[in-house]
Amino acid sequence: MSQTSVASRVASPRRFAALALPALVVLAAEPIYVLVDTAVVGHLGRVPLAAVAVGGTVMTLTAWLGTVVAYGTTGRAARRFGAGDRAAAVAEGVQSSWLAFGVGLLVVGAMQFGGGALAGALAGGGEVGEAAGQWLRVAAFGAPGLLLAAAGNGWMRGVQDTRRPLLFVVGPNLLSAVLCPLLVYPLGMGMIGSAVANAIAQTLGGVLFVGALISERASLRPHLRVIRQQLVLSRDLLIRGMAFQASFLSATAVAARFGAAVVGAHQIAVQLWFFAALALDALAIAAQALVGAALGGGDAAVARALARRVAWLGAVCGTAFGALVAAGAGVVPALFTPDTAVHAQAMVAWPWFVAMLPLAGVVFALDGVLIGAGDIRYLRNLTVAGALAGFLPAIWLTYAFDLGLGGIWAGLMLFVVIRLVGLVLRLRSGAWAVTGAVRDEARTADAVA
Template identity: 30%
Template sequence: MIAAPFYLSIMVLQGAFRGYQDTRTPFQIMILANIVNLVLCPLLALVLKMGVVGAGLATAASHLTASLGLLVLLFKNNMLRVADLWRVRPFQGSLSLARTGAILSVRTFSILSTVSLATTTAARMGTKELAAFEITRQIWALFARMFDATSVTAQSLIPLHLGRGKYTTARAITNRLLSLSFAVGILFAIILVGAARPLAQLFSRDPVVVALVASCFPVMGLCEPVKGNVFVLDGCFTAGRQYVFLSGCILFACLGSAASLFLVRWASLPLPWVWVCLNLMMVLRGLILTQRYVHPKYSPIPVQDIPASSSDKQPPR
């Protein structure tokens, strides 16, 4: 709870730097924050015998470091002034931000709820199944964080060209990111499918857990190229300000995944089927977003550029 305000401020401050096309500064600050966590966690938890409390304090210290570091650099680089903090914002503008935040929170809530349902489904199968699922979920989240770099790139570069009416350039950037993320997804798939058992043995010595993890990795791997493209399209639709459609798409995909998870429970299917259900969430998102992206009328990035005199126009929402 101590770290919660600092964690939220990190999200806001990172977004501010991205708005200025600066992703290097947050990257450097987050490296420093992780070093702080890496040093303090074993020191407090193990050396000083503080256990989980020490680990929590280490995490809080790292969040405090990142938050203060980003805030100081925001002032130092003249991206923010002290007077800006005391300026009264128009109510309409604040209401618009709150509305957008509420819409996007549907996306976050849907994904977290689906993953939580998958976790409880694995827990109903047994302790070893739950242990195996948690291992695979961490790898899934790790690859998702890597793919998130392409989403951030899309959110940073595409609005710049949309605002100038250079839709052709924005679409070219999106297509290039889609190709790159798909290639990286294939690489991740090869790793998960080709080295499933050696990877599983890195996380557990229990033969049952190792076997379960090894059986799940190939199922996860098959969806990695799709997942890569989904992250790019998420960034593209966010850049195009199609928040309602994006959240609705994710909600629909998560409902489909949740329904399939209940089917897994009813049929007492093994653990790999839980990952089939989570893959379904990604596939549905990918299909819906791709169909919208290529649509000549409703795409977040129109096909043709607009004249310079009309550059203040926005793409259809």
């Protein structure tokens, strides 16, 4: 069979759909719960909504750590799976799960001792800062489960299994979506009830993914050298994640200084943005698994065909999301809060949100291609450059010149454009398509294990 026919078969829409649609449900489950949580708390008033905005932004750091664990595991597991060694792919999941659990415990401890101070600093002190600290200390207990679930998703995606995670993610989040309004209102826990429901869902999800590892009959012993190796090979993803976190934490801090209505509107818009980003990331996850497996099997032609196709699919899906968001401009903010001042501020961010979605669809898709290829160093450099040259300067200039929420979202648009240009140039260069079970720059570390 020719390279062209193989590429067409592997990169077919049906093949993408088989991996992307289950991943889409998994990705959408958590942000849908967060949107429900935001709507439930929003009806308690402006201060609780702003407090969850601040506390939730801090907890997003844990979610990004989970993304680092999942994406690093997916790329490595996919290459080993593509080389015909499923057992080695699952073993990557065992060691990344130990790493995830350890980091989760550290997050719990850090939030108990320093979460209140961090939330207060982001909120500028006052009533919002105090409430955010209380919410954060409770929500942090879900961190180990959240990170274990991320590691589980990582190795399962690597072996191209996106179906089992449906039950492991959707089930706990449905339970939590029911618990949240019950704990907040009838049981009288207020906004802390949302944090309790969140922690329950994340812990249950982590337990289910650990059960999947046990069912594989793999050795569950931790191997410190392999864990250190994963840390070394994930350093670029960590730095990339830190650039994202510095940007979004700064955006929330600046929004909070413009008042509760602005930070409440920013919370609504940014949570919808994260929902759209994760939903579009379903294509990226399919690309990670398929590109990693193709390169692991030594087939660079298939990998390049996948990259081109996923870029076009990303553009189409991003445009569709943009149309939906534009249609909901006058309706969606009212679902989260009755506060008209928050509604007015949300409309300031809305045009930027709509305009960037088609571009973001391509960016997220090509992120997945390069992560699957193990080209993390380039992604790190591009993301840091976009943050330092675009997003962060725009955010702090917005604060200095009192530009409001529009300035913050203009900065996010600039960040997306910088990354889009860099990703397209990298795709056209072909330098990312390195074949083999392990990418060359990682082989030295692999030899130690």
